[in-house]
Amino acid sequence: MSRLATLSDEQLIEEALKGSEAHFDVLVERYTPQIYRLARGITNSHSEAEDVVQETFLKIFKNLNKFSSDKANFKTWALTIARNQSINTLASIKRKALQFFGDREDDDPEPDFSFNPMSSEAQDAETLMSLKQRFYQLEGALKKIPERQKTALILKTQENMSYEEIANVMSVSVSSVESLIFRGRKKLIELLEK
Amino acid sequence: MKCEDFQKRISKLIDKELSADSMDALHRHLLSCADCSEFYERSKDINHVLNSAILMAPNTALAQRVKEKIANKTKGSMTESRPMFWRSVPVYALVALLAVGVGNLAGKTLVHSLLYQNSESALELMIPNGTEYLSDIFVDIGQEGQAQ
Ligand SMILES: [Zn+2]
Numbered sequence: 001m002s003r004l005a006t007l008s009d010e011q012l013i014e015e016a017l018k019g020s021e022a023h024f025d026v027l028v029e030r031y032t033p034q035i036y037r038l039a040r041g042i043t044n045s046h047s048e049a050e051d052v053v054q055e056t057f058l059k060i061f062k063n064l065n066k067f068s069s070d071k072a073n074f075k076t077w078a079l080t081i082a083r084n085q086s087i088n089t090l091a092s093i094k095r096k097a098l099q100f101f102g103d104r105e106d107d108d109p110e111p112d113f114s115f116n117p118m119s120s121e122a123q124d125a126e127t128l129m130s131l132k133q134r135f136y137q138l139e140g141a142l143k144k145i146p147e148r149q150k151t152a153l154i155l156k157t158q159e160n161m162s163y164e165e166i167a168n169v170m171s172v173s174v175s176s177v178e179s180l181i182f183r184g185r186k187k188l189i190e191l192l193e194k
Numbered sequence: 195m196k197c198e199d200f201q202k203r204i205s206k207l208i209d210k211e212l213s214a215d216s217m218d219a220l221h222r223h224l225l226s227c228a229d230c231s232e233f234y235e236r237s238k239d240i241n242h243v244l245n246s247a248i249l250m251a252p253n254t255a256l257a258q259r260v261k262e263k264i265a266n267k268t269k270g271s272m273t274e275s276r277p278m279f280w281r282s283v284p285v286y287a288l289v290a291l292l293a294v295g296v297g298n299l300a301g302k303t304l305v306h307s308l309l310y311q312n313s314e315s316a317l318e319l320m321i322p323n324g325t326e327y328l329s330d331i332f333v334d335i336g337q338e339g340q341a342q
Contacts (some may be wrong), residue, residue: 032257157244
C-alpha cells in the first residue's frame with residue numbers, strides 16, 4: 001500500500017485542493033468500486049455504470065472546494081452525486097428506449113465483473129460460478145423494483161452502510177430507509193418466486 | 195402483533211439495526227410461524243447474493259481511465275482557455291484602434307474596452323462550467339419519489 005493510501009479522506013481532499021492530483025487519484029481508487037456498484041445497480045448496465053463513475057468523479061473534482069466535511073462525510077457526498085448521476089442516466093436510457101419504441105433490454109449480456117482473487121471464496125470456483133449465476137438472476141429482479149428501494153438495499157447489503165448513512169445519501173428519514181428496504185426485500189422475494 | 199410487523203423486525207435484524215429489546219419476541223414468533231421463518235431465510239439468502247457483488251470487483255482499468263480523464267481535463271483548462279483569451283485580445287485591440295480611427299468609441303476608451311474583455315474572460319476561467327453547481331447535483335432527489 002502506498003503511503004498516500006493510508007491517509008484519511010479529509011487529508012486527501014485537503015492536499016487535492018492545494019493542487020495535488022496524486023492525492024485526488026487515491027480518492028478515485030478508493031471510491032470507484034462503490035460508485036460503480038451503486039451505478040450499476042441503478043442503471044442495470046455495465047457501460048452506463050462506467051460512464052456514471054467518470055461523470056461523478058468529474059463533478060467531484062470540479063466541486064471539491066464546495067465540499068464541507070462539517071456537513072457530510074466524503075463517502076456520503078460522493079454516493080449522493082453518484083446516485084443523482086445514475087438517476088439522470090436511467091432517465092435518458094428510458095427516453096432513448098421510448099424513441100426506438102418498446103422495451104429494449106438495455107443491459108450488457110457479457111459478464112463484466114472480474115473476480116477479486118484476494119477473497120477467500122475465490123478459492124472455490126464452483127461456489128463462485130453459482131454465486132455469479134444467482135447474482136445475475138437477482139439483478140434481473142432488481143430491475144423491476146423502484147429505484148429508491150433498490151438504492152437503499154444496495155447501500156445496505158453491498159456497502160454495509162447504516163440506515164442513518166443511507167438516509168443522508170438519499171435525503172430521507174431513517175424510518176423511510178427502513179421501510180424502503182423492507183418493501184424492497186419483500187418485492188424481491190416475490191419476484192424470485194415467479 | 196401481525197406477521198407483517200415481525201417481518202419488518204426481521205428486515206432490521208438482518209441489517210443489524212434491531213434493538214436488543216425487540217429480539218426476544220421476534221425469536222419466539224419465529225419458532226412458531228412458518229411464514230416469517232421463510233421470510234427470514236429468503237431475506238438472508240438475498241442478502242448473501244447481493245453482498246457477493248463485493249467479491250466481483252469492477253474492472254481495475256476503470257479507476258485508471260477516470261484518473262487519465264481528470265488529468266486531461268486539468269491540462270485542458272490550463273492550456274486551452276488561456277491562449278484563447280490572449281489570442282482574442284489583439285482582435286479587440288484592432289477593432290478598438292479602428293474605432294479610434296473613425297473617432298468614435300461609442301463613449302468607451304480603448305482601455306475600457308480591453309478591461310471589459312479582460313473581466314469577462316477572467317470570469318469564464320473561474321467558472322469553467324456554469325451548470326455544474328451543487329444545486330444541480332442535488333436536483334432530482336425526490337422527483338421519482340412520488341411514484342412509490
Ligand atoms: Zn409470522
